Amino acid sequence: MSKESDVSDTIVLGAGMVGVSIAYHLAKRGRSVVLVDRREPGHETSFGNAGIIQREAVAPYPFPRDAKTLMQVVPNRRVDIRYRPTGMLESASALFHYWQNSAPAPYARILPEYASLIGLSTQEHAPMIAAAGADALVSRDGWLELYRTHEAFESRLAKVEPLAKRFGLTYERLDRAALVEQEPDLSQDAIGAILWRDSWTVADPGGLVAAYAEAFKALGGRVIKASVESVEQSAEGWQVETDAGSLEAAELVMAMGPWSGDWLSRLGYRLPLFVKRGYHMHYALKEGHTLKHWVMDAEVGYLLAPMRAGVRLTTGAELANRDAPPDLDQLGAAEAVARQLVPLGERRDETPWKGARPCTSDMKPVIGPAPSHKGLWFAFGHGHQGFTLGPATGRLLGEMMDGESPAIDMAPFRADRF
Template sequence: MARQTVVLGAGMVGVSIAWHLRQRGHEVTLVDRLQPGRETSFGNAGIIQREAVRPHPFPRDVKTLLSVLPNRRVDIRYRPAGMVNAASPLLRYWMNSAPKAYQKIVPEYASLIQLSLKTHGPMIDAAGAEHLVRRQGWLELYRTPEKLAARIKEAEEARRLYGVQFEQLDKAALEEKEPSLSDTIIGAIHWLDPWTVADPGGLVAAYAQAFSNDGGRILQADIKSVQQIGDRWQVNTAAESLEVDNVVVALGPWAGSWLKELGYHFPTFVKRGYHMHYAPQAPARLNFWVMDAEVGYLLAPMNAGIRLTTGAELDRLDAPADVNQLGAAEKVARGVFPLGERRDEAPWKGARPCLPDMKPVIGPAPRHPGLWLAFGHGHQGFTLGPATGHLLADMMEGQPTAIDMAPFRADRF
């Protein structure tokens, strides 16, 4: 008899897990209050970031920390209440960003990133989603030669250690690719490996449809409770109750609060973010995904328009939106590329689910057989969903995994 599994959360991570388990014969129900791909996975920058072998560390140099304090930067903002609420995990995040600790984390994190393209590929094929994907990489823009040179040095190390491919573009070469950029940009790194996605939420929805076409079930309903009954699990939703062998918690920024109900206290926190779509001013055209690296926002030519995605906002998950960060990013972006009118009625707001050692939890829950965890992917849930799905399915099947999963175990906290 096929094992019965409920996957909680229909973002990129949850959908990918459900797809992989269904491929292996599990009877899978995917549960979320919204349709697949409508939360965090909907609003990201739409890059499958094979080059992102180094997670985002907490700033540690005094100059950067002092520049953050006035709370006017584009790349990072905070609210005092949010900082107080997440004080303990943020302190651990800062400690894990120290050179010695960070040096150990990078290869562990990179082992996941290196699986990103090879695991997205089969899912794109199965979903018939090739029309959403561009295999042209993306551009990291710089304003000063010194900062570009420092970043090139990091890129060369990433190429040597992790096979990351890139090209350095001087001003003339960049102008050939993006003639509408302003003269303030003096050069760029063209990351060659990554794939970009013209509708991130649409890709997740296509993956979910492939799962459904293969016999998987999608249940759109509020989750009320999860409880262990003997050696089985009962998931109660607003629509119905499900009794199954396995439950997978892939609830992104909500995972930490849900798991407290079962006695787990993970040091979760969120980095919130915003996006807005714009028309270009004719005849300008944006050809690539471009990041203004020294300021900290990204522009992407998506189906809905040119999406401006902000950096990180440190605040409580459920705090009201503060659109000042988006406004500051938009003001700078208009000086780099001729953006036209806004296309959305209001900015989109989402939250990246984070853990203080910058790595996700992937694997079994320590005290509950049949409970599996997959959350805390930070900035890279969209990139790492299929890799997480493949690895967790291997673990649930008792099969060898492509990489060492010890760095991602739940009991490390």
């Protein structure tokens, strides 16, 4: 490439849902933007998630603090959470602060801040879905949060009602009979469910990210498939060396998900980041059976999603080193329970997929300017909700980068809060 073609207004590192959405919004604002990733857009963490745009997810996942739950976690046999001692040690400081922030007082402060971001989720996905011509991938029929015991069901509903009133959520309580009308092939283990009406589901999450990337390119944006070798501040702004050549821009956006920390440390930043890993596998349904909704087995801790590739089973969280070899016991445990709930057939993938969710100690993403470097912007740490929050992050960061007043207060998401 010529020197001139390597210069742009903005370089965005990371082509997951967050990075692609940022690139799209910046290009829509008239900037020349280069999007860089070692893989095609949507082929890392954004590829493997549950495929829900979770408008209802106003409450972030806290670290368990009660003794009963902690003692259940210790044997390391649960479906919803597994851990490896090496991973816990590597992230000990971040996990300790995560535990502290899950206490009632700090969590009560974090909740409305986090909810302000989630509140933008579907409304910001909508115009991008339209621009990408991706309506065929998206269903607006909601998803099911399923329960096996009346005690757990009633306890959850007691918490849901005030959250729904406070944050404008729409849901339906389904008893066993109403649930069977929605999903007749669920086993009798399911006694009821919450039908979340505001959230949307996506039949191919990686495909939606790829469609957004095509919409970005239609605005004049460039996608470069390359591995980043160095990131340096220059007199003109930022220089990024890749295995495909050198790139220069006045501004740089770091949106590399669970790999962001690698580059942050080289620039002198020490933020409380850690990962929650997850696995998925696709299955056929036995002949003559159906699954129409995304279904979370809430008391066990896995999710079933009827996608284009088959019924995707996604596990809960695994606290482990990002690059540690896979441990498939958690997936196997989830599959064994899922087969008792839904008539799953054969596996459709040769090997399970493994990915890592980028998390912070206060459950909120980092979105905004780097504290110590002009022209460097952060957008990572979205935890379980990067797929949900990508377009909202793109809008907000675009507003901040152009000196406008963002749609919501962004102080709770700045890197200098730590």
